[in-house]
Amino acid sequence: xxxxxxxxxxxxxxxxxxxxxxxxxxxxxxxxxxxxxxxxxxxxxxxxxxxxxxxxxxxxxxxxxxxxxxxxxxxxxxxxxxxxxxxxxxxxxxxxxxxxxxxxxxxxxxxxxxxxxxxxxxxxxxxxxxxxxxxxxxxxxxxxxxxxxxxxxxxxxxxxxxxxxxxxxxxxxxxxxxxxxxxxxxxxxxxxxxxxxxxxxxxxxxxxxxxxxxxxxxxxxxxxxxxxxxxxxxxxxxxxxxxxxxxxxxxxxxxxxxxxxxxxxxxxxxxxxxxxxxxxxxxxxxxxxxxxxxxxxxxxxxxxxxxxxxxxxxxxxxxxxxxxxxxxxxxxxxxxxxxxxxxxxxxxxxxxxxxxxxxxxxx
Amino acid sequence: xxxxxxxxxxxxxxxxxxxxxxxxxxxxxxxxxxxxxxxxxxxxxxxxxxxxxxxxxxxxxxxxxxxxxxxxxxxxxxxxxxxxxxxxxxxxxxxxxxxxxxxxxxxxxxxxxxxxxxxxxxxxxxxxxxxxxxxxxxxxxxxxxxxxxxxxxxxxxxxxxxxxxxxxxxxxxxxxxxxxxxxxxxxxxxxxxxxxxxxxxxxxxxxxxxxxxxxxxxxxxxxxxxxxxxxxxxxxxxxxxxxxxxxxxxxxxxxxxxxxxxxxxxxxxxxxxxxxxxxxxxxxxxxxxxxxx
Numbered sequence: 021x022x023x024x025x026x027x028x029x030x031x032x033x034x035x036x037x038x039x040x041x042x043x044x045x046x047x048x049x050x051x052x053x054x055x056x057x058x059x060x061x062x063x064x065x066x067x068x069x070x071x072x073x074x075x076x077x078x079x080x081x082x083x084x085x086x087x088x089x090x091x092x093x094x095x096x097x098x099x100x101x102x103x104x105x106x107x108x109x110x111x112x113x114x115x116x117x118x119x120x121x122x123x124x125x126x127x128x129x130x131x132x133x134x135x136x137x138x139x140x141x142x143x144x145x146x147x148x149x150x151x152x153x154x155x156x157x158x159x160x161x162x163x164x165x166x167x168x169x170x171x172x173x174x175x176x177x178x179x180x181x182x183x184x185x186x187x188x189x190x191x192x193x194x195x196x197x198x199x200x201x202x203x204x205x206x207x208x209x210x211x212x213x214x215x216x217x218x219x220x221x222x223x224x225x226x227x228x229x230x231x232x233x234x235x236x237x238x239x240x241x242x243x244x245x246x247x248x249x250x251x252x253x254x255x256x257x258x259x260x261x262x263x264x265x266x267x268x269x270x271x272x273x274x275x276x277x278x279x280x281x282x283x284x285x286x287x288x289x290x291x292x293x294x295x296x297x298x299x300x301x302x303x304x305x306x307x308x309x310x311x312x313x314x315x316x317x318x319x320x321x322x323x324x325x326x327x328x329x330x331x332x333x334x335x336x337x338x339x340x341x342x343x344x345x346x347x348x349x350x351x352x353x354x355x356x357x358x359x360x361x362x363x364x365x366x367x368x369x370x371x372x373x374x375x376x377x378x379x380x381x382x383x
Numbered sequence: 384x385x386x387x388x389x390x391x392x393x394x395x396x397x398x399x400x401x402x403x404x405x406x407x408x409x410x411x412x413x414x415x416x417x418x419x420x421x422x423x424x425x426x427x428x429x430x431x432x433x434x435x436x437x438x439x440x441x442x443x444x445x446x447x448x449x450x451x452x453x454x455x456x457x458x459x460x461x462x463x464x465x466x467x468x469x470x471x472x473x474x475x476x477x478x479x480x481x482x483x484x485x486x487x488x489x490x491x492x493x494x495x496x497x498x499x500x501x502x503x504x505x506x507x508x509x510x511x512x513x514x515x516x517x518x519x520x521x522x523x524x525x526x527x528x529x530x531x532x533x534x535x536x537x538x539x540x541x542x543x544x545x546x547x548x549x550x551x552x553x554x555x556x557x558x559x560x561x562x563x564x565x566x567x568x569x570x571x572x573x574x575x576x577x578x579x580x581x582x583x584x585x586x587x588x589x590x591x592x593x594x595x596x597x598x599x600x601x602x603x604x605x606x607x608x609x610x611x612x613x614x615x616x617x618x619x620x621x622x623x624x625x626x627x628x629x630x631x632x633x634x635x636x637x638x639x640x641x642x643x644x645x646x647x648x649x650x651x652x653x654x655x656x657x658x659x660x661x662x663x664x665x666x667x668x669x670x671x672x673x674x675x676x
Binding site for chain 2 (some may be wrong): 082086087088090141144145147148149151152153155156157159160163164166167181182295298302331332334335337338339340341342345346348349350351352353
């Protein structure tokens with residue numbers, strides 16, 4: 021009986037997630053077809069898709085693994101820079117579709133490798149330390165990319181962390197990456213359906229991962245690390261699995277995001293972006309994939325729709341974070357909500373015993 | 384001589400980090416939480432001093448005392464409203480709330496006082512010190528900052544080790560439940576800790592801005608995070624550790640700025656944090672903690 025119910029819930033998550041994406045896709049195509057899609061809204065489509073992927077990706081770490089990553093924008097950045105760097109250099113001589121596909125693959129792999137580099141040391145820590153070290157890695161990557169110059173001439177590739185002149189290039193050489201100016205002259209590749217396709221692939225991967233043996237091990241680690249260890253779950257490998265999967269998704273979303281613009285700078289992927297995505301995850305409900313999708317769409321579209329709102333945006337976000345946490349996690353509030361839920365259920369079916377337990381499970 | 388000058392300035396910057404780190408370390412030791420908003424209290428303190436002293440023409444001492452009072456009040460309010468209800472909740476929830484508070488302060492300041500940079504006038508009006516026949520000039524701000532942080536650290540160590548509230552703090556940090564059974568007002572002690580930490584942040588704000596006089600709503604964010612790095616470096620929970628960590632971090636940052644790269648100095652500071660956490664997670668002077676199942 022209990023198993024049956026759980027299966028239903030899994031199926032429900034699958035159904036709602038894909039339905040939401042389908043509705044989103046359908047709605048946008050419908051508006052586009054009717055000719056009401058403004059150019060500003062068109063420009064938002066790819067970022068929305070990228071943020072949905074980021075929200076799902078961060079949810080994997082925060083919601084399912086139960087650790088806080090404050091540098092998630094760094095994985096996006098790693099994927100974006102490596103993917104676009106390839107796309108702009110080696111990819112330029114390949115057929116269009118192949119260079120795009122390879123840019124995604126390479127960007128995803130690069131973010132994954134960065135995820136391993138960060139994850140192996142970071143996952144030895146937990147809680148506050150882990151959060152602050154992810155923040156540290158994010159800042160390091162941002163600072164390094166911000167001062168990295170790469171150029172190429174007949175003598176080969178030149179690197180510098182100082183400025184363009186210390187590349188020591190021949191006058192005919194080409195500068196590929198200009199420090200704080202980043203990568204410029206990107207041939208845009210922005211198709212909404214590609215974004216949707218990536219979201220669908222992400223959903224299939226994440227939902228299947230969470231309903232596999234590995235996914236159950238990951239949530240077991242979140243709920244009680246010591247208990248999980250004592251039943252023989254390999255903490256490091258499962259934690260790393262969740263972390264690196266999340267990094268790869270973030271890297272893919274970074275490539276998607278970067279190909280939508282003509283230039284790419286490291287400053288875009290800062291701490292604020294990491295927090296924005298965290299707000300999406302928290303507002304959507306930690307551990308809820310459909311919630312993350314809805315929150316990502318609303319929090320990207322709403323500020324653009326309300327003019328003059330942008331000034332208050334981060335202020336409101338901060339209040340959202342505090343209130344959501346107090347409401348969902350404060351012991352007094354949780355008890356109050358359970359009492360309230362109990363009252364409603366008792367009135368409805370007069371059976372308070374089983375509903376109280378359900379209420380706890382929902383938490 | 385050049386090196387000495389960089390070193391002294393590094394120690395001065397480190398003293399500011401040390402003052403902030405003292406607040407971090409005390410709150411972490413007693414409330415077992417990372418108060419992410421701690422850095423932003425510096426910024427609030429900075430604005431209070433700016434409006435009272437730089438614009439209002441108030442006596443600098445009075446202005447700093449006013450800032451201490453305002454920040455103390457702010458710290459206690461934040462603790463009561465945002466953190467206290469979450470006592471007993473998972474640490475992830477507390478951390479996200481603290482990030483929320485940090486954003487609240489930054490963006491509240493932006494709405495109130497706009498993001499336009501304000502230029503701060505130094506609260507110290509003493510002549511600079513010339514050494515070696517004028518070859519090495521040390522500004523008065525530098526000296527006052529170093530002196531203030533040494534005095535405050537000594538006073539804090541005395542307070543924690545020799546007074547009754549200090550002993551109560553140690554007890555709460557050791558075992559909250561047992562301390563409560565011994566009749567210690569745990570909530571009061573936690574409030575006191577936040578009050579002291581926030582007051583120190585106000586002083587740190589005034590001193591930081593006297594040396595680096597650009598005041599914007601995000602002024603406190605980076606020093607706050609770096610002070611946390613300092614606290615971890617020195618061993619979180621330890622008062623001399625926070626001081627030592629702060630000074631060392633300031634020196635590392637200033638020397639790498641001078642000799643390696645201005646742009647990469649932040650990256651180097653964070654690299655220090657990562658290395659420390661991997662090699663010696665308990666920090667330089669911290670106690671090793673074992674987890675009992």
